[in-house]
Amino acid sequence: MTEKLPPSLSAKFKDSFAYETIKDRLPVILAKTVDAVHRLKNDIKEQHGEAGMEDLKSINGKLSKLRNEVQTDKAIIPIHDGRLNFEVWNAYLEKITCDNDGRTPSWFQDAWLYVECYMYRRIQEAVEECKVLKTLDPFQGQKDQALLSSADAVSILMEFLEGILGNLPSMDDSKFRPLFDQFFELDLWGNKCDLSISAGHDNFQTESPIAMLDVFRSFLLVDNLNQMWDDLHKLNKRKDGSVRLDIVLDNAGFELISDMCLAEFLLTSKMVSEVHFHPKRFPWFVSDTTKKDFIWTLETCRTSDNKAMADFGQMWEERLVDGSWIIKEHDFWTLPHDYHDMETIAPDLYADLSKSDLILFKGDLNYRKLVGDRNWPHTTPFDVALRGFRPSALCALRTLKADVVVGLLEGQDRVACKHTARWMVTGEFAVIQYCEKKSQ
Numbered sequence: 001m002t003e004k005l006p007p008s009l010s011a012k013f014k015d016s017f018a019y020e021t022i023k024d025r026l027p028v029i030l031a032k033t034v035d036a037v038h039r040l041k042n043d044i045k046e047q048h049g050e051a052g053m054e055d056l057k058s059i060n061g062k063l064s065k066l067r068n069e070v071q072t073d074k075a076i077i078p079i080h081d082g083r084l085n086f087e088v089w090n091a092y093l094e095k096i097t098c099d100n101d102g103r104t105p106s107w108f109q110d111a112w113l114y115v116e117c118y119m120y121r122r123i124q125e126a127v128e129e130c131k132v133l134k135t136l137d138p139f140q141g142q143k144d145q146a147l148l149s150s151a152d153a154v155s156i157l158m159e160f161l162e163g164i165l166g167n168l169p170s171m172d173d174s175k176f177r178p179l180f181d182q183f184f185e186l187d188l189w190g191n192k193c194d195l196s197i198s199a200g201h202d203n204f205q206t207e208s209p210i211a212m213l214d215v216f217r218s219f220l221l222v223d224n225l226n227q228m229w230d231d232l233h234k235l236n237k238r239k240d241g242s243v244r245l246d247i248v249l250d251n252a253g254f255e256l257i258s259d260m261c262l263a264e265f266l267l268t269s270k271m272v273s274e275v276h277f278h279p280k281r282f283p284w285f286v287s288d289t290t291k292k293d294f295i296w297t298l299e300t301c302r303t304s305d306n307k308a309m310a311d312f313g314q315m316w317e318e319r320l321v322d323g324s325w326i327i328k329e330h331d332f333w334t335l336p337h338d339y340h341d342m343e344t345i346a347p348d349l350y351a352d353l354s355k356s357d358l359i360l361f362k363g364d365l366n367y368r369k370l371v372g373d374r375n376w377p378h379t380t381p382f383d384v385a386l387r388g389f390r391p392s393a394l395c396a397l398r399t400l401k402a403d404v405v406v407g408l409l410e411g412q413d414r415v416a417c418k419h420t421a422r423w424m425v426t427g428e429f430a431v432i433q434y435c436e437k438k439s440q
């Protein structure tokens with residue numbers, strides 16, 4: 001018997017955020033990307049000469065064509081760069097066509113999650129098909145700027161962490177627990193800063209992140225930190241030092257720094273013994289972290305004039321060498337599948353994540369993929385929406401930027417809606433949703 005599931009979010013629902021995104025936000029992102037690439041003209045000419053100029057023209061021509069395809073609701077076409085799992089993408093297209101009784105999917109008619117992921121794969125295709133610009137990241141400038149513009153907030157956070165670090169290993173629980181909550185909350189709210197929600201406009205952390213926590217707390221719709229604390233605490237006592245944390249990363253800039261600070265906090269306090277970071281394999285949703293962004297962020301910290309930043313930059317580069325931090329790339333994170341499909345599509349990744357003690361999923365897109373980007377009733381339990389995806393204990397740290405949310409109490413949505421009708425998409429509200437490890 002096939003499972004009866006709520007419909008996928010889609011731009012075919014005209015009053016939805018999916019419609020707004022595909023109609024307005026994606027074309028703006030594409031136009032801004034063309035602009036950003038164009039502004040690299042002089043540098044590219046200097047570095048690569050005529051071959052670089054040819055590539056630049058080719059990328060921008062393809063992005064403009066893609067923009068037209070989105071705006072005119074063209075049928076989705078296969079990926080033909082012969083790279084980066086192109087055959088998996090094309091098989092997915094075939095499957096949807098088949099599920100649609102032979103109708104090829106299109107931007108406004110089919111699942112939002114699929115077509116939005118596909119747009120970033122097409123941007124990458126334009127880059128992959130270059131002769132000399134194959135490694136260009138069209139969002140690099142925006143991501144780098146996001147970190148530099150958040151410098152004040154970054155230094156406040158790092159100075160705060162540096163100030164308590166020495167006391168952490170011997171701190172008793174009554175003092176430690178409030179800090180534990182604070183570092184998770186800081187990491188959660190770091191997710192407010194993404195560049196695709198603002199269609200590539202500035203969205204930087206400029207306030208003191210610590211001072212903001214009290215204000216933000218009333219916007220937390222679900223807070224499962226207690227459960228997570230209990231489980232992590234038990235594990236920590238039981239496992240005698242060996243506890244693995246995985247962080248499925250989201251955005252570069254302030255959010256990535258807040259991930260790194262949380263990782264450091266948990267490592268120094270010996271709650272965990274190793275942290276595995278999962279970045280994206282290629283530029284994704286404008287601000288998502290790639291391995292290159294991760295390395296660049298550490299280098300930028302290490303060479304900063306700010307002492308705390310420089311200290312952590314150096315310390316974290318050493319962590320990559322001593323293995324307490326591990327960067328793990330996997331193609332699955334840049335496929336269109338939701339996480340229910342991971343076990344079939346990427347069994348190696350699922351098996352690896354099963355060795356983790358706790359997996360943190362950062363941000364909105366990860367949440368959409370966890371719950372399958374479907375129009376679930378808001379009171380659906382989180383574990384029901386996961387549909388069996390449970391490689392280990394997991395926790396979503398997500399500010400709401402898409403109109404899907406589960407795990408609420410009856411009536412919570414109505415209260416939030418009174419605050420703002422757009423409560424699900426502005427990034428003001430958030431959830432910390434935890435699901436324990438499945439018993440064997």
Ligand SMILES: O=P(O)(O)OC[C@@]1(O)O[C@H](CO)[C@@H](O)[C@@H]1O
Nearest residue numbers: 194196197363364365366401402
């Ligand atoms: O995953 P993130 O960085 O928190 O958010 C990504 C995002 O801005 O992009 C999509 C809309 O285009 C939504 O999933 C979400 O609003």
Ligand SMILES: [Mn+2]
Nearest residue numbers: 250251285288
């Ligand atoms: Mn993102």
